[in-house]
Amino acid sequence: xxxAIKAINLTKAFGKFVAVDHINFEVKEGExxxxxxxxxxxxxxTIKMLTTVLKPTEGTAIVxxxxxxxxxxxxxNSIGVVPQEFTADEDLTGWENIMLxxxxxxxxxxxAKERAKELLDMVELTQAMxxxxxTYSGGMRRRLEMAMSLISRPKILxxxxxxLGLDAQxxxxxxxxxxxxxxxxxxxxxxxxxxxxxxxxxADRIAIIDHGKILAIGSPKELKESVGGDVITLSTxxxxxxxxxxxxxxxxxxxxxxxxxxxxxxxxxxxxxPKILERLIKSGVKVLKxxxxxxxxxxxxxxxxxxxxxxxxxxxKEVFALRRTLRRARG
Amino acid sequence: MVEEIQKREEVDxxxxxxxxxxxxxxxxxxxxxxxxxxxxxIQPIFWIALFGKAMNLQTLFSGTNLSIPGLNIPxxxxxxxxxxxLKQTFGITDYFSYLAAGMLSFITxxxxxxxxxxxxxxxxxxxxxxxxxxxxxxxxxxxxxxxSSVIRSLVQATIVLIVAVLLGMxxxxxxxxxxxxxxxxxxxxxxxxxxxxxxxxxxxxxSWESQMAVMNLLNLPLLFTSNAFYPVNSMPSWLKPIAxxxxxxxxxxxxxxxxxxxxxxxTIDFIYLAVFATVLSIVGIILSWxxxxx
Numbered sequence: 151x152x153x154a155i156k157a158i159n160l161t162k163a164f165g166k167f168v169a170v171d172h173i174n175f176e177v178k179e180g181e182x183x184x185x186x187x188x189x190x191x192x193x194x195x196t197i198k199m200l201t202t203v204l205k206p207t208e209g210t211a212i213v214x215x216x217x218x219x220x221x222x223x224x225x226x227n228s229i230g231v232v233p234q235e236f237t238a239d240e241d242l243t244g245w246e247n248i249m250l251x252x253x254x255x256x257x258x259x260x261x262a263k264e265r266a267k268e269l270l271d272m273v274e275l276t277q278a279m280x281x282x283x284x285t286y287s288g289g290m291r292r293r294l295e296m297a298m299s300l301i302s303r304p305k306i307l308x309x310x311x312x313x314l315g316l317d318a319q320x321x322x323x324x325x326x327x328x329x330x331x332x333x334x335x336x337x338x339x340x341x342x343x344x345x346x347x348x349x350x351x352x353a354d355r356i357a358i359i360d361h362g363k364i365l366a367i368g369s370p371k372e373l374k375e376s377v378g379g380d381v382i383t384l385s386t387x388x389x390x391x392x393x394x395x396x397x398x399x400x401x402x403x404x405x406x407x408x409x410x411x412x413x414x415x416x417x418x419x420x421x422x423x424p425k426i427l428e429r430l431i432k433s434g435v436k437v438l439k440x441x442x443x444x445x446x447x448x449x450x451x452x453x454x455x456x457x458x459x460x461x462x463x464x465x466x467k468e469v470f471a472l473r474r475t476l477r478r479a480r481g
Numbered sequence: 482m483v484e485e486i487q488k489r490e491e492v493d494x495x496x497x498x499x500x501x502x503x504x505x506x507x508x509x510x511x512x513x514x515x516x517x518x519x520x521x522x523i524q525p526i527f528w529i530a531l532f533g534k535a536m537n538l539q540t541l542f543s544g545t546n547l548s549i550p551g552l553n554i555p556x557x558x559x560x561x562x563x564x565x566x567l568k569q570t571f572g573i574t575d576y577f578s579y580l581a582a583g584m585l586s587f588i589t590x591x592x593x594x595x596x597x598x599x600x601x602x603x604x605x606x607x608x609x610x611x612x613x614x615x616x617x618x619x620x621x622x623x624x625x626x627x628x629s630s631v632i633r634s635l636v637q638a639t640i641v642l643i644v645a646v647l648l649g650m651x652x653x654x655x656x657x658x659x660x661x662x663x664x665x666x667x668x669x670x671x672x673x674x675x676x677x678x679x680x681x682x683x684x685x686x687x688s689w690e691s692q693m694a695v696m697n698l699l700n701l702p703l704l705f706t707s708n709a710f711y712p713v714n715s716m717p718s719w720l721k722p723i724a725x726x727x728x729x730x731x732x733x734x735x736x737x738x739x740x741x742x743x744x745x746x747x748t749i750d751f752i753y754l755a756v757f758a759t760v761l762s763i764v765g766i767i768l769s770w771x772x773x774x775x
Contacts, residue, residue, distance in 0.1 A: 203613045223616050231614040235607030241510055253502025254615040256492050308614075 154179045154306050154338035155200060159209030162195050169195040171362035177340060182332055184353030185342040192362040193342040194234060197310050201231045214305055230304030232295045234311045240284040244275055244294050247283060248301055255302040269297040273327060289320035296327060307331065309341040313348060325352050346447040358454050365454040374445040377453045378403055380419030381443050384412040387436035395433050396426060499617035500625055507599060507629035525588040525641050529581055530648060538576040542567050571712060572743035581645035582736045583709035586729050588641045589634045589668050590703060593675035594696045596630035597683030601692050623680060623769040630676035631669060638668055653742030660739040667735035667754060671728050674758035677765035684772050708733050728757045
């Protein structure tokens, strides 16, 4: 398999603020590549550079074999983009919106009509295609946006937060369509999200980005393994004593006190739990609660970024756009 | 290879592709919302119907019962003097027609000024970002907005013209189709230049408030520093040079020359407007290449 996307020292600075900082990654042909990070991490800026909307300050990227700086038109011809905002024209019908996109790609009318029918069928909007977009629900709109982006039969589809502001059921439906695209058309899909579970569940590979830097890349499994084994969480009658007792026990990788609980990282949780219990009980420390968890994307995220997924720090413009998208999604 | 050939047949990659698609998108929003269309022509119609009819200098200077004590001047002489004053000032005795011709430029100015607003909204709603990812050329995005603005302006001007005729505007005897074409050519050039100018102002803006502020700052000054209401000759000396660079002055002159038969140097007028439109649209397109995305 060859690379569909290759970013080389890709950088974007807005004045002194470096939104994307010398990132390097490769996306293989036909895979779903998840770009995971909090709001303001540089996800959208990266997508905008890869889709030739923004010019990089430094570095470049090769998309479908074309350089985004030297051959932007060729890049545009070979990609489809589903932006974060709803961009369909509300005053036009779903059908008219798709045909408008076809016109922008210069697709002949008869060819476009055929494709539009097929696409509307795929996203199950055939019934609603002659209705004005303002009557659509959030999920319908997102599906329409996807159909609009697929009219040119792109080799790579970029989706910027495709499930933002949608309810859980609609979110999984959107992912079903994305999976279908990969399966049926072998399309390469680059998707940004800040939902950890989604990235874990659907992406072939994930890049974690924060403050404009890529912190880790790999399949969800690889990332989880890289964090280390399982985590045993303990609540005891004397945490400090327990910590001292367990420090030199074989098989324990790390031990930390977090929120009045002992968070113990071990290679194999099921094997270690009885040993830990035994040692504590022998020394007279009562164990009040105990749980064993396999690493989740949350753990991975915490490990690499040093904190929980943050939701703040979006600038006012972003918040405005987000609110508007949410409002339309609900309406 | 086969795929390549197939693709070529399915896809139009001429430099102008998508231009009409985008222009039509802008126009659709407008003709699908007749209320907005109606609202936007109400203002110039008020000007014509109220201002034009009430401030009718023609009735001021003729048909009055003016008599100066001590002097026994016959009424027809007073009328004659009035007519001559009108003729010397405006080039025509029919002030209402003079004003109505100015209103055509006025509505064109106001409609063209709004060209930037759709740019602001497209940027704000994210539509622009999507357009920028399609293979349509950057300049076509700008040209489509200029074109739709020009088409809208000309349609609005036509409506105003019809209303003006209904209210009593009269053309010079012997008017022919070429006179109308000439008048429209002038409106076209002015609208093309002004639409480009206001798009340029909006090219980086994402707030419609600032765009509105610029529009409000410029519309009345542009109107009152032109010959829309009164001829340049009657202006104070400091205002004359401003009026003489105002494109409205030239389009008014052409329209009045074409429709009312008022003497003007039509070649110079046209050259000025053509240069105005060409320079602004070229600068607009170059700037759009540079600044439409950062």
